[in-house]
Amino acid sequence: MIWLLFGAPGSGKGTQSKNIQAEFGFGHLSTGDMFRKNIKEGTALGKKAQEFMKDGNLVPDEVVIGMVGEELSAEKPCILDGFPRTLPQGEGLSNLLDEKSLALGGVIYLEVPHSDLMNRLTGRRVCKKCGEVYHIDFKPTTKEGVCDVCEGEVIHRNDDKPEVIENRLSVFLNQTEPLLKYYKDKGVLYKIDGVGESSEVFSRVEEILRKNH
Numbered sequence: 001m002i003w004l005l006f007g008a009p010g011s012g013k014g015t016q017s018k019n020i021q022a023e024f025g026f027g028h029l030s031t032g033d034m035f036r037k038n039i040k041e042g043t044a045l046g047k048k049a050q051e052f053m054k055d056g057n058l059v060p061d062e063v064v065i066g067m068v069g070e071e072l073s074a075e076k077p078c079i080l081d082g083f084p085r086t087l088p089q090g091e092g093l094s095n096l097l098d099e100k101s102l103a104l105g106g107v108i109y110l111e112v113p114h115s116d117l118m119n120r121l122t123g124r125r126v127c128k129k130c131g132e133v134y135h136i137d138f139k140p141t142t143k144e145g146v147c148d149v150c151e152g153e154v155i156h157r158n159d160d161k162p163e164v165i166e167n168r169l170s171v172f173l174n175q176t177e178p179l180l181k182y183y184k185d186k187g188v189l190y191k192i193d194g195v196g197e198s199s200e201v202f203s204r205v206e207e208i209l210r211k212n213h
């Protein structure tokens, strides 16, 4: 069974994916994380993805769908975080699920107002090593630049800089948001309020998963 975590950049998909992993033991596939890993390792895929990611644009559909197709398996329930992001990716996912005889449990949409997203993204910091997410005001590290969890280096992602964020948010509005209607029409969309403490948002996510898992 596959669940999608859907939302704009900065809506808390990564944080809630970690919570779901810890509480329900689901697998977690984040296309953004997969690209960042490839960039770090200097692979051909990473070089290609970097051309698009640096300006906050989407990596071409066929590249993303191919990458997800190689990773998706029926081993255990899994959350997809950051995929699909366009209607063709939604169709691509639907084909992959058919090919692999996997069911779509549902799509959880973390709804957060635009003004909050800007603030969350400009202040967001992430651990390069374990991916733990921080915020300079709401969740600072104990020691500046050092991860509380693994002592890895905590950085400001290049695509979380203000000039790139505006583009990422408009890409979401123009290319990704149409997927909401696509999943609503399929009767699998669960919309929740993504504002509040991470634990409050998680209790909303949890309620949906417990009812439908």
Ligand code: AMP
Residues within 6 Å of the ligand: 009, 031, 032, 033, 035, 052, 053, 054, 056, 057, 058, 059, 060, 064, 081, 082, 083, 084, 085, 089, 159, 168
């Ligand atoms: P994220 O960490 O999910 O915000 O993704 C960071 C960046 O990776 C995005 O701004 C895109 O450039 C790229 N990316 C991640 N997922 C996708 C996707 N499903 N389709 C296209 N590009 C993606």
